[in-house]
Amino acid sequence: MSVLDEIVGSLPVDQTNSGDTLGESNLEWVRRATAHAEHVDDFDMRHLRYFLTVVRAGTVSGAAQELRISQPSLSQQIKRLERRVGAPLFIRSSRGVELTTGGRAFLREIQSIPEQLRSAIAAATPSPRTWPVGVCGGVPAEVLAEVQVGLTGQDADWTGGGTTSPLRMRSVGAADQLELLQHGEIAFGIVRLPVPAPGLVRAVVWDEPLGVVLYANHPLAGRTELTWDDLSAQRLLWYDEGCAPGYADTVPTQLTALGWKAALHPADQDQQALFVHALQTGGDLVALRPRLAVEGDPQLVWRPLPTRAAPRERLAVTALAGTRSARFLGRAATRRGWPFLA
Incomplete structure (x- = not known):
């Protein structure tokens, strides 16, 4: 205990x-x-988080990458924690780090603190009138409407006699959502799968095959069917790693296996206007989106990939496992028939 x-x-x-x-x-x-x-007045929850992340990663460099801080800065913070504890916590070697005897004892006592703190905050906080939701870039309006109905039972255009919606959605990059979920700044996130984030539950709300998106005056726009040879000369307007971790790597790998080793043109795709502008001015630039995501835009043309096994875009609502939000999401997934991944 x-x-x-x-x-x-x-x-x-x-x-x-x-x-x-x-x-x-x-x-x-x-x-x-x-x-x-x-x-405890000299302690900071940040130092406990740094300590636990190093334990999990096994290396200071790996933990620094996960925490998005520099390795020297993380090493300095760990040394500061060790000075406050009064004993070394890690044995450092070329292979990484191992816990000392004191480090193992320290871990036993503090490993439950983050969860207990979250429980304490949840116990003190009344049921929220609004649920903050982080939304990654390029999510179709249809998905937001489905999440709205699934989580609140309200249509997207519901006004409630002037009362605001129980969901408060805002743009948050997928790479930043895990930290905001852990800190309680958002209750749910909407991301593209796969997302390399431990400790999350996921409810899939959108699962559609990808196709080629071209600007209306692109040389290939007049063709009803495209070949891999057609696509081999095109650059692919694509998500950068920070915008869609996991997904940004997985789809190009699938395309290579199918016969198109695309030259990637990473870009911020959070805003539809910038997405369309890039295709308009890119010359040999094409994109990949599900048909429903661009249907109805007169500036864009959608064509299927030349395969029956096209990569798919899966969007999911996520929540931190073991939280009230996760339990709520599980019940919503059951009601709406969303595949639920624990």
Whole structure:
């Protein structure tokens, strides 16, 4: 049992309390609990997160990449934590890092703190009136409407007599969503699969085959069918790694196996206007999107890939496993028939 478990488990139940007034037994418990505060004033949750990430990654360089900070900065923060603890936590070698005896003891005591902190915040926070949702770039309006109905039971154009929607959607890159979910800044994320993020549950809300998107005056736009030879001379307007981690690598690999080793032109595809402008001015530039994502845009032409096994775009609503949001998402997936991936 961790130190935090012992503190939380010792909270007495005072049946004589009413309203916000603390009984004598609870006041005594508060005095005992706060007496330990002086021993943690030099600690920062950031240092615990850094420590746990190094443990999981096995190397400081791998942890730094995951945390998106420089390796020297992470090493400095770990040394600062070790100075505060008063003992070395890691044995460093050319192969990576291993926990010292003290490091293993430290890990046993603090590994449950992030989850307990999330539980404490959830217990203190009333059920939200709005759910913040992070949305990656290029998500079709149809998907947002389906998520709206699935999570709230409300149509996208619902006004509720002037009341705002329970969902508050905003643009958040897929690479940043995991951290915001962990910090409780968003309740759900909408991303393209696969996404290399541990600790998430996923409900697939969109699964469509990809096809070739061309600007209306592109030389290939007049053809009803395209060949791999046609596509071999074209550059592919594609997502950068930060915009669609996992998906950005997976689809080009599938295309290579099918016969098109595309020259990639990475670009920010968050805004439809910039996406269309890039195709308009790119000359030999084409893109890949599901047909429904561009249908109805008179500036764009969609053509199927020359295969029956075209790569697919799968969009999913994600939530942090073990949270209230995850349980809510599981129930919504059951109601809507969304494939649910734990």
